[in-house]
Amino acid sequence: MRSYLDLLKTPGVGRILAAQLTARFPFGMLSLAFLIHIEHAYGSYGAAGLVLGAMSIGQAIAGPLTSRLMGRWGMRLVISITMSICALAIVVMALVSLPIVALLIVGFIAGLSMPPIQPAVRTIYPKLVNSRQLTPLFSLDASAQEIIWVVGPVVATFVAIQVSSVAGILLAAVFLVGGGIWFVLLPEVGRVRIPRSKRKIGAVLKRPAVLLSTIVGFMLVAACASVEAGVVAAFGHGSSDSGWVLAIFAVGxxxxxxxxxxxxxxPWALAGRMLIVTIGMGLASLSLNFWWLSATLFLAGVGIAPALAVLFGIVSASVRFSETAEAYGWVGTGQLIGAALGSAVAGFSIDHYGPTSAILAATGFALLGCIIPTLGRRWHPDLRGRDASPIPDTEPVMVVS
Structure with missing residues (x-):
């Protein structure tokens, strides 16, 4: 814990952690708020899963594009534009009664314009701390972001049930705008300039560690999305128990x-952490009892933040600084496609086979997320005793002879 306290004493680390967590807090609210809102309005978890999937697909497409644009236009401009469009789309979804097709389109736009806070902050971190502190900072960040998933589902469920699902969605929009403005005004955001990447978009995926992180992140988030939908369906939209179970999941x-x-x-770090997630979710599928789900999903949660920290670390150590934002954009895209697939699979499974089927689907995704890094461990950098900082960008230097 002392090393984490030392990190927080480093100038800029504490405030950038707090600002980006606030800006990303809606991610912990929107899935549940929209799930409750759309299921209540249209009477179908499948419809809710499709809308959430459309949002995730939009964000997945935007991930590497908006991340790369930050190297051209700067972080502040890109985040400000996307934040404004995204907030407007979310408000429309909450306040305007739309047919499902129109709701899918607006949801896609909301996802497409989701501000690239995560790639931005991952790119800033190596400029805030020394190489020895970078891996612990990735771990602290992955752990701290679970505050989003601890408090977010509880807030979303409480507001949606006690006030209205519309109020829950609008509150998420307030966090998005308020946190986004705070983040872009930080001096650290203005000081870090991402060099323009000289390679074609997508070329960074040729780096094995980036591709491995993208695929495993896909499986991990698909598993989490399936579990979330299964838990909500198990307790119904009229109960706050689902919010508490998911909060305990995040506490783990x-x-x-x-x-x-x-x-x-x-080289075995990623497979080992995903094994913990797989075991916990497999046990969770045995019963829908509140306490059983709480205990088993707590166990599953123990592997999630460590797995994410490994993903961030091996990407950082494998790419040039000019490629970091795009690389994290692709990793985020993998995770968001996973969220889309996990939500859609869970929604249709619940409609046809019940909530347990969604948790079984989650276990399958997690198992694949364990097998893949096991088979691809030669692609997994060994960072024991190594610097996890990005590779410096170098250019030919003109000399006078």
Missing amino acids: SLVGGLALGHVPIG
Whole structure:
């Protein structure tokens, strides 16, 4: 814990962590708020899953594009434009009664314009701390972001049930705009300039570690999205129990991230952390009892933040600084496509086979997320005793002879 306290004392680290968590807090609210809102309005979890999937697909497409644009236009301009469009789309979805097709289109626009806070902050981190502190900072960040998933579902469920689902969605929009403005005004955001990448878009995926991180992130988030939908369906939109179970799930991730943050990242690190997630979700499928789900999903959560920290670390150590934002954009795209697929699969499974089927689907996604890094461990950088900072960009230097 002392190393984490030292990190927070480093100038800029605490405030950039707080600002980006506030700007990304809606991610912990919107899925549940829209799930409750759309299921209540249209009477179908499948319809809700499709809308959430459309949002995720839009964000997945935008991920590498908006991340790359930050190297051309700067972080502040890109984040400000996308934040404004996204907030407007979310408000329309909440306040305007639309047919499902129109709702899918607006949801896609909301996802397409989701501000690229995560790639931005991952790019800033190596400029805030020294190489020795970078891996613990990734772990602290992955753990701290679980606050989003601890508090977010509880807030969304409470507001949606006690006030209205519309109020829950509008509150998420307030966090999006307020946190986004705070983030873009930070001096650290203005000081870090991402060099323009000289390679074609998508070329960074040729780096094995980036491709591995993108695929495993896809599986991990698909599993989480399926579990979330299954838990909500198990307790119904009229109960706050789903919010509490998902909060406990996130607490497990927070605990795991802090506890395993200093464990050296070897070639088996990703497979080992995904194994924890797989076991926990597999056990969760055995019963829909509140306490059983809480205990087993806490166990599953213990592997999530450590797995994310490994993903961030091996990407950072494998790419040039000019490629970091795009690389994290692709990793985010993989995760968001996973969220779309996980939500859609879970929605249709629940409609046809019940909530347990969604948790079984989550277990399958997590198992694949364990098998893939096991088979591809030669692509997994061994960071034990190594610097996790991005590779410096170098150019030929003219000399006078």
